[in-house]
Amino acid sequence: MPASKPTHVLIIGYVWPEPRSSAAGGHMMQIIESFLQQGWQITFSSPAGIGEHKADLAVLGIDEVTIELNNSSFDTFITELAPDIVLFDRFMMEEQFGWRVEKHCPQALRVLETSDLQSLRDARQQQLKARLKQNTEQDDFSSLFAPAQRETFEQMADADLAQREIAAIYRSDLNLMISEYEIDLLIEQFHVPKALLHWCPLMVDSVPAEFVPYEQRQHFLSIGNFRHAPNWDAVLWMKTHIWPLIRQQLPTAQLHVYGAYTPPKATALHNPAQGFHVLNWAEDALEVMSNARICMAPLRFGAGIKGKIADAMLCGTPNVTTPVGAEGMHGDLPWAGAIEQSASAIAAAAVELYQNSESWHQAQRHGQALLEARYLQSEHGPALVQRIEACRAGLEQHRRNNFTGAMLRHHQHKSTQYMSQWIEAKNRPSTV
Known part of the structure; x- marks a missing residue:
């Protein structure tokens, strides 16, 4: 036949x-x-x-x-x-x-x-714009993160x-x-x-059993396409509110911000004296993620699930995000890092994970379990x-x-x- x-x-x-x-x-x-x-x-x-x-x-x-x-x-x-x-x-x-x-x-x-x-993403963006128009110095966005369906x-x-x-x-x-x-x-x-x-x-094809050790990692990392509005907003929030709080507690800390299609308004934020580095596109995103100690994803609006966070788990890198960042990603399983709703809480969680090896390794194990349970190709x-x-x-x-x-x-x-x-x-x- x-x-x-x-x-x-x-x-x-x-x-x-x-x-x-x-x-x-x-x-x-x-x-x-x-x-x-x-x-x-x-x-x-x-x-x-x-x-x-x-x-x-x-x-x-x-x-x-x-x-x-x-x-x-x-x-x-x-x-x-x-x-x-x-x-x-x-x-x-x-x-x-x-x-x-x-x-x-x-x-x-x-x-x-x-x-x-x-x-959904657009509706949340309009909400955020209205909220910021009322007061650009707000720290807590919990009312935006947890509306009823x-x-x-x-x-x-x-x-x-x-x-x-x-x-x-x-x-x-x-x-x-x-x-x-x-x-x-x-x-x-x-x-x-x-x-x-x-x-x-x-x-993901498989879940790695071993990662770059905690002791060999350094710096905070943020990664995402700058053409995607939620990513740009997250970078701005880090620059104006979150990163200064982290630097108060870790004066020598460095944040490396990577993103495809970096516009001039993003490169203008580059300030090595503040430890805030805008580094354009990463040739190998998984490599830079694997060598970072913490992935920052403070998304104030958005939809879907987040590739940067899945990549962080794949690299054994704990992340700090918001309820929008974690939405739809972990079901009833523990999170691979921290989920917070204000700049001050995000900064505190990031510093804790960065400094506490035990908490950091626990978050890494949670990421492995999440990938195994929910994301296998x-x-x-x-x-x-x-x-x-x-x-x-x-x-x-x-x-x-x-x-x-x-x-x-x-x-x-x-x-x-x-x-x-x-x-x-x-x-x-x-x-x-």
Whole structure:
């Protein structure tokens, strides 16, 4: 008998993946690896420009195709490709291309990689801005970190961004969610059917048994893409409030701040006399993390789960963060460091972990246990593939059960389609 045709996956990327620049890029590569392990054929496409830290997809046997927004050339491309599965990287790609996929490849399973709930992150950012507008010298942000789930829904529900994002989730056959907190929020408050959601956190191949010893480590470290607004806000909070408190107790302490795409406003914070070093992009993030004694992640807003914190656990480096930083990451297990809600408490916890070898090693062991329990690729990769295959096998009934999604596709995609076609017609050279 002839060999069966391999499953063909088309990924439509918001950007080309940069696993060494962002957690989103790392997660995309982990998903790709799970597909490759099944022998699936992958085509990666994106309308974005090429970033300087782009992953080499070709070396993995992945076809790379540049596509255009609002251009019917995509219709020809996807018709000829005829993928079995289409994965949209973030909801904006589902908005742009979802109706074209449905029109030309109606039997292709449509999967949305949410990365995180951007509408949740945006609502929290607006809250923080309002709070800081009232008083920029506030130390304690506990009221922002622990709202009831219903209160969070109320903050999100009226926003255009939330309505667009939740609509894209309903229109998709399956949505990959990185955070259990966000799954609960979608089910309990937005009434998204559980059948549309799949928990797919960050993944690690294995958990190291040995790390660089405590005695050989030095300095505090912060790392994150500066284009990501929560990271920039965290750096500012460290510079203005947290780091001065740490230096009062540890006058010779050094903080090394690494980040891809460092803007001038960040390099302007570089001040060796204060022990505050802005060092641009780290060529090997895991190496610098492995040699640091403490990872600082004082995030005042954000969503999803945090790649920098997962990397810290992978390197045996205790972290100090906020409830937003730890959200969705540890379930009922002990945290790999400290979770605090004010600048003074964050500074105190950081100093304690830095100086106390016993506390430091306990936090390290907690990180190992967390990775083993929640983040192994050997568990989440096959689970993802199994869930996709189950959806494909019962796709007709799966879609029939999602009447809200069908209704939204009927109406919303008409408006999206006509807007896209209008833009394409507008962009054509005049024949007059």
